[in-house]
Amino acid sequence: MNAKSDLSPIKQIPIIEVAKRLGIQVRGTKAMCFSGHDKASPSLSFLKSRNTWRCFGACGKHGDGVSLVMEKEGLDFKSALEWFARNFAVDVTRQYRGQSRRGRVVRAKKATVVKAVIPEQQEFTADPELYEWLIDKCASVSSPAGVTYLDTHCISPESATGFNIRELRDPARAFRKLVEKWGGPRxxxxxxxxxxxxxxxxxxxxxxxxxxPFYEQGVVTYIQARMFQGEPKFLNPRGVPKPMFNADRLQKLKPGQLIHLCEGVPDAIAVESHGLAAVGILGATSFRADWVDRFLKLKVVVLGDGDAAGAKFAKDISTFFMERGKAVQCKPLPKGKDVAEVLAQARRPK
Ligand SMILES: [Zn+2]
Structure with a gap:
């Protein structure tokens, strides 16, 4: 029995009905996003044909009815199923007892929730277990190209170890091993x-x-690669929302301490290599309005490269904070310089 068919009674509920029950004001197939970033025009869109939703604004979240309830109400999967049991009297949890009750609408107000419920698989989802396995199978950085890259980007060997930077030398072999271990579909x-x-x-x-690797509470949530051949230089897992790099750092800081917001992973590690706290953002478009909360008690410095793109990054990021009344400092770097070059010159003591 798989989770997909078990959830079918919930999946049949029109997504717009779910949204309305959540108190989202839907106009046609649009609504202001529940993440709170919409000021003028609605970013949240409902796709009736697939019964899904997607935010085309700052948060970029998307999913099905269950995930909408989880996101909007801040519930875990189990609690979201209970929400459906309460609001639509659809109890999917009873099916797990091996009885054929699929699609049955029950009168009971109380849901019987089972322990192991597997969320429905979206086309692409972060797979921490698989990511971690891949990282473990790759060696630490030792090739001349790898060592030179770290050196020219002001990433110390200690930081390379600390952030667990790895080297992918034989992609064809890694692919074969991955499929062997986890199966093609996964x-x-x-x-x-x-x-x-x-x-x-x-x-x-x-x-x-x-x-x-991107770690969040000890778990690999994402992997970004810096390619040595071809363009683009940075390649991400496809279809997986971009998280913040080094996000755990935020919890380790005390109120009032400095955090540097860098564009990209290598800059964040370079800043960390110099004894300063930094997180990496994979471009301003990946920044999510709800991340601002995690910075409210800190002193935020946005570091953009000394070019037009860097200035735009700093401006776009600052806007997220300004909307919440949070002042940030933008440190424009000297014209034509990036973070690594400035750090190389500054030679700050650790
Ligand atoms: Zn949104």
Missing amino acids: VYRSGVAWGSDGHPERLTWSSHALLF
Whole structure:
């Protein structure tokens, strides 16, 4: 019995009905996003044909009815199912006892919730277990190209170890091993492979690369690769929302301490290498309005490169904070310089 069919009674409820029951003011197939970032025009969109929703604004969240309830109400999966039992009298939890009650609408107000419920798989989802396995299988940085990259980007060997930067030397072999271990469909869903219709054909990263794992509470939530060949230089798992790099750092800081917001992973690690606290943002478009909360008690410095793109990054990020009445400092770097170059010159003591 798989989770997909078990959830079918919930999946049949029109997404717009779910949204309305959550108190979202729907006009046609649009609404202001519940994340609170919409000021003038609605970013939240409902796709009736697929019974899904997606925010085209700052938060970029998307999913099905269950995930809408989870996101809007801040509930875990189990509690979201209970919400459906209360609000639509659809109890999907009873089916797990092996009886054929699929689709049955029950009168009972109280839901019987089972322990192990597997959320429905979206096409691409972060797969921490698989990501961690891949990182573990790759060696630490030792090739001349890798060592030179770290050096020229002001990333100390200690930081390279601390942030667990790895080297992908043989993508074809890594791909074979991944499929052997996790099976093609799961490799495909994790976003680390190219292919179609659930069948992976090759690794997203098809040449020699450095791998930067993103940790959140000890779990690998994302991997970004810096390629040594071809363009673009940075390649991410496809279809997986971009998290913040080094997010755990925020919890370790005391109120009033400085945090540097850098564009990209290498800059954040370079700043950390110099004894300063930093998080990395994968471009201003990946910044989510609800992240601002995590910075409210800190002194925020936004570091953008000394070019037009860097200035735009700083401006866009600052806007998120300004909307919440939080002042941030933007440190424009000297014209034409990036963070690594400035750090190399400054030679700050640790
Ligand atoms: Zn949104």
